[in-house]
Amino acid sequence: MNIKKDTIVAISLLLFCGIMINSSFDIEDPGYQGMKASFWPTIVLCLLSIMCLVMLIKSVVTEAENNLNSNDTNLTNVFFKFKNASICFLMFVLFLAFLDYLGMLIGGVLFVFGLLTMLGGFELKKIINHFIISIITIGIMWSIFTFGLKVILPEGEILRIW
Amino acid sequence: MIDVILQAFASIVLDPVTLGLMFIGTLAGILAGAIPGFTIAMGVILTLPFTFGMTAVQGLATMLGVFVGGFSGGLMSCMLTGIPGTPSSVATTFDGFPLVRSGRPGLALGLGLWSSFFGGMISAVILVALAPQLAFLGLEFGPWDYFSLIIFALTITVSLSGGNITKGLIAGLLGLFAATVGEDEINGVARFTFGFDEFKQGFAFLPVLIGLFAFSQLLTDVEDDKRAKSPLMSQSGAIVKVEHRQAILIILKRWVNLFRSSFIGIFTGILPAAGGSISNILAYDQAKKASPNRSNFGKGEYDGVIAPEAANNATAGGALIMMMALGIPGDIVTAVMLGALMIHNIIPGPTFIQDEPLLAYGVFIAFFVAHFFMVGLQAFSLRIFLLVTKIPMYVLASVILAYCAIGVFALHNVVFDIWVMFFFGVIGYFMKKLGFPLAPMILGVVLGKLAELNLARATGISDDMILFISRPWSLFFLLMAIISVIFPFYQDAKKDSLFSKLYVPISMIVLSLPLFLMGSPVRMIVAIILVLTGGYFLYKRISSLNPI
Numbered sequence: 001m002n003i004k005k006d007t008i009v010a011i012s013l014l015l016f017c018g019i020m021i022n023s024s025f026d027i028e029d030p031g032y033q034g035m036k037a038s039f040w041p042t043i044v045l046c047l048l049s050i051m052c053l054v055m056l057i058k059s060v061v062t063e064a065e066n067n068l069n070s071n072d073t074n075l076t077n078v079f080f081k082f083k084n085a086s087i088c089f090l091m092f093v094l095f096l097a098f099l100d101y102l103g104m105l106i107g108g109v110l111f112v113f114g115l116l117t118m119l120g121g122f123e124l125k126k127i128i129n130h131f132i133i134s135i136i137t138i139g140i141m142w143s144i145f146t147f148g149l150k151v152i153l154p155e156g157e158i159l160r161i162w
Numbered sequence: 163m164i165d166v167i168l169q170a171f172a173s174i175v176l177d178p179v180t181l182g183l184m185f186i187g188t189l190a191g192i193l194a195g196a197i198p199g200f201t202i203a204m205g206v207i208l209t210l211p212f213t214f215g216m217t218a219v220q221g222l223a224t225m226l227g228v229f230v231g232g233f234s235g236g237l238m239s240c241m242l243t244g245i246p247g248t249p250s251s252v253a254t255t256f257d258g259f260p261l262v263r264s265g266r267p268g269l270a271l272g273l274g275l276w277s278s279f280f281g282g283m284i285s286a287v288i289l290v291a292l293a294p295q296l297a298f299l300g301l302e303f304g305p306w307d308y309f310s311l312i313i314f315a316l317t318i319t320v321s322l323s324g325g326n327i328t329k330g331l332i333a334g335l336l337g338l339f340a341a342t343v344g345e346d347e348i349n350g351v352a353r354f355t356f357g358f359d360e361f362k363q364g365f366a367f368l369p370v371l372i373g374l375f376a377f378s379q380l381l382t383d384v385e386d387d388k389r390a391k392s393p394l395m396s397q398s399g400a401i402v403k404v405e406h407r408q409a410i411l412i413i414l415k416r417w418v419n420l421f422r423s424s425f426i427g428i429f430t431g432i433l434p435a436a437g438g439s440i441s442n443i444l445a446y447d448q449a450k451k452a453s454p455n456r457s458n459f460g461k462g463e464y465d466g467v468i469a470p471e472a473a474n475n476a477t478a479g480g481a482l483i484m485m486m487a488l489g490i491p492g493d494i495v496t497a498v499m500l501g502a503l504m505i506h507n508i509i510p511g512p513t514f515i516q517d518e519p520l521l522a523y524g525v526f527i528a529f530f531v532a533h534f535f536m537v538g539l540q541a542f543s544l545r546i547f548l549l550v551t552k553i554p555m556y557v558l559a560s561v562i563l564a565y566c567a568i569g570v571f572a573l574h575n576v577v578f579d580i581w582v583m584f585f586f587g588v589i590g591y592f593m594k595k596l597g598f599p600l601a602p603m604i605l606g607v608v609l610g611k612l613a614e615l616n617l618a619r620a621t622g623i624s625d626d627m628i629l630f631i632s633r634p635w636s637l638f639f640l641l642m643a644i645i646s647v648i649f650p651f652y653q654d655a656k657k658d659s660l661f662s663k664l665y666v667p668i669s670m671i672v673l674s675l676p677l678f679l680m681g682s683p684v685r686m687i688v689a690i691i692l693v694l695t696g697g698y699f700l701y702k703r704i705s706s707l708n709p710i
Contacts, residue, residue, distance in 0.1 A: 034618060
């Protein structure tokens, strides 16, 4: 397969522009004098579409230097290439999804501990270190924000029930 | 005037809390600058959430401590380990590391430290002198001129951020688009909300900025499994005694290099997006060209250490000039500072120095004071630096990711902001992977609303779009924008090509046109100088093309 990354990106961005331009037609016009609310976003989206088109043409015309090879399209290779980043994404989504339930203190400790262990390894000594690090660092940050800066961080249902 | 300066001085120097915050900020900046993979911008971004509970002066003073400290932190790692801590200290490695290797680590550190100090002091003096004058000039600007200035700021960011100009422009436009989501400020009409109430407020620019810059950087830092698990530095150097007296004497003897490099730094700082990473290399190159000991460069030449370090600290003053005078951030750090001011309901612009003199002069004084902290803390921070470098990157990244989440939540006390940070973090990560520069997108997000507001004001006053090219300042900025878009092609063009030979002289002649239109005697003189110089270069270069 001989597809250029830039071609795929340009087509995706053009699709995005199409959807947004279509959505810009739904922007309400309250009938006030002066510049309409849809004017500026439409200009930006039109310019963006033109630039994406230029990128698409350039990617098709220029010599293949940025092609997707079989390694890039192999799912296993892609997974290993982005393994750590994917772990961070996943852990962060979990942290956010359970934030209302666990709160910033417990959720934060679990997030840091989980991420440290997933990235650093599962040996017993490391797990103990990760546990200590997560409790100390989140504990300090939570205390600074709660008591020092008077920020009311999400308490979480668990602590609320207790 | 004097009483304002004295009050501002008292609010910084006589307030132990502010001094304490600056102490911590400078120390944190030195460490952030010293650790490879961390940048000064990241240090300032991570400081931001702590400043929410402070006064505007305290918050900015702390950030300035991080900013100034960061520049000198970079020199510590590049000299002791040969690895630049930040892009702004790359050129320092060329002669700093060989000087250390030749058995003079104390002198090398002293030269770097005191060059940074003197460079910063020179730029601080220029900042105090130039920012009010530039702000005075900014009072002439109408909405047409401001809109064109923002367009110029974006195009120059694209052309200086390196790489593909098409991708840079796309990134900038994506940033401008992101700023349009939510209720528009003129009509209060919801845009691109897709039925989600949370989107009505739009994306607060600080979560976007933290996501695009810090979050995506952390993901990149832990990408390589092996590198993420090993300590930050395999060789972390040893504690050395800085030779202060000898270093000062050597620098003062080379005052021409010091001043030249500082002015290069200031000028580079004033240009949007052209930060310390460019100025240190430019200054090194000029120092090498001007030196009688050119062959010694790369082997531990003193001038090779003085030039980049004086330039990169001077860049900070240059970047502050634009932010203070016109409200246009010169780089990511000043964009964050702009955000910090907005949190305190202060909008920098041409009237900022007049409206908020205490705060404005407080910033000037904090910039001075931060340099003294930087010198004082260097020896102490060296010990902490040696400890920090033993920590693996994955530990730092995990803790900082959690800290980003807490900090972003503290901004408006809404969880949606953390989702925004995450979303833009993912976008930033993949944009980096696909070769899109992030600086234009960040500037686009920061300046998007301002651009739209000024466009609305301009069209509200008059339907005549010709005003964008008939008003001298607006024409000047639009011409600068066109010249900056063409600049990357000039860089890539062959040295002996017609385009390469004509670019600079034609640009000079073209830029003289709006200056002539401005009418004031000084600007007319500048315009005549530009025409004459451009004409002379044009004649010389055309003659060289057609030798008789």
